[in-house]
Amino acid sequence: MGGLYVCVERVAVSSAPxxxxxxxxxxAEKYLRHCVDSILAQSHTNLELILVDDGATDDSPQICDExxxxxxxxxxxxxxxGGIAKAxxxxxxxASGDYIAFADNDDILDRHNLEYLLHALETTGADMSKARWRQFGVSQIADVAQEAAWGADEPSKVTVFAHPLTAYQTVFCKSLRLLGDKLGRNTEARYFNEANWCRLYRRELWEGLRFPEGMYAQDVMVAGELYSRMDKVADIDVVLYYWLQSAESVTHKQRSTGFYHDNFTAGATNFRLCLEKGVRPGRSxxxxxxxxxxxTTASDCSLQENRDLHEQDKKELSDLLAKLTVPQRIQCAVTQKLRLAEKYVYDRKIKNMR
Structure with missing residues (x-):
């Protein structure tokens, strides 16, 4: 389902959600002000910004208080x-809002982010709305902040799709998305990952659902349950979020056995959920x-306890793969190889942004 974005008359702040x-x-003292400024400058002004200082040791707490x-x-x-999940x-x-949004403390929101995402939700009745994002390097931060402050044009299309869990699991290879768009299937609109930013959620989606604390991949861990609660998602074809690529981020530098084990645990949780719901677990x-x-590439993989953990995960992996049908296993293996090739290109071009 698609349609043109319809401009509506602005309502008073007091009646806006x-x-x-x-x-x-x-x-995040080096980047926090850019992030906060971009949120407080939103064209949708009826918002509450909740800054959770997770025991920062730099000037971030003072900046928040300012x-x-x-x-x-x-x-x-x-x-x-206590980690990002606890925060x-x-x-x-x-949170006391009707809708929930998240942002990382070093990223920048387009000034129309909340306005456009809210419009998509309210006009389509979707459970979650999402937009496109763009990566940028530290050297680009001033230009990106200026571009975000200027604001994106209104989206030309709103696409609504059902079965979000299926889309999450099966629409993730960039090359296949590009091919789908070339064939007129609007495949890119159905793509989203486990990141919580550049989304707007109805509050009730989070009732009784929280991130697991004390582990990596907390967003992956809740993704399956979160998306299975949704009936439909609205996508708007405009960039509304700027994602800083920093060598200091956990996903870019963390390479311990614990990191990989937690990612395995989160993936396995979603894998089993998909099998229960009859969804091919391609991404998982x-x-x-x-x-x-x-x-096996982790810096601490030689420790005996980590060797034992690796063997434990290998056994669980074997059990999981045995539950797939032959066609499912072939499809999953093909997309996995394709995604690995794409990841190689991504790591060289995007993660090394300066």
């Missing part, structure tokens, strides 16, 4: 360091196979 924007903050002192829409929560959960517990196949293979 309240959106809670949750930003976990940890040692914003709270001059803008009543900002709430700051200081807590001992996200703290934000969810404190890629995650579990890759995580087990990459455990």
């Amino acid at each position: 309240l959106i809670s924007v949750i930003v976990p903050v940890y040692n 914003y709270a002192a001059r803008d009543p829409r900002v709430t700051v929560i200081h807590q001992d360091n 996200q959960n703290t934000g969810l517990d404190a 196949y890629y995650t579990v196979v890759g995580s087990v293979n990459e455990q």
Whole structure:
């Protein structure tokens, strides 16, 4: 389902829905102001910005407090360091908005991010709306901030699709998405990953659902359950979020056995959920196979406890793959190989942005 974006008359702030924007903050003093400024400058002004200081040791806590002192829409929560999942959960517990959004503390939102995402949700009745994003390097931050402040044009199309869990699991190879678009299938619109940013959620989706604390891949861990709660998703074809590529981020530098094991655990959880719901677990196949293979490259893989963990995960992987039909296994293996090739290109071009 698609359609042109319809411009509606702006309503008074008092009658506009309240959106809670949750930003976990940890040692982000170099980029935090760009992020916060982009949120407070949103064209949809009825928002509450919840900054969760997760025990930062730089000037981030003071920066958060400065914003709270001059803008009543900002709430700051200081807590001992517990990881991003704990910070996200703290934000969810404190949120009072009708809708929920997340942002990373070093990223930048287009000034129309919330407005366009909200419009897509309310006009289509979807459970979640999403937009496109673009990566950028540290050297581009001033230009990106200016572009975001100027604001994107209204989207030309809103696409609504059903079965979000199926889309999450099967539409993830970039080359296949490009091919689908060339064939007129609008495949890119059905693509989304486990990231929580550049999305707008109806509040009720998060009732009784929280991120698992104390592990990596917390977003992957909840993805299956979250998307299985949705009936339909709305996509708008415009870039509304700018994702900083920094060598300091966990996903770009963390290479411990624990990191790979947690990714395996999260992938396996989604794998089993898909089997229960009759969905081919293409993305989760890629995650579990890759995580087990990459455990052998971890800097601490020679420790006996990590060897034992690797053997345990290998056994579970074998059990999971045995549950696939032959056609499912072939399809999953093909997309996994294709995605590995794409990842090689991605790592060389995107993760090395400066």
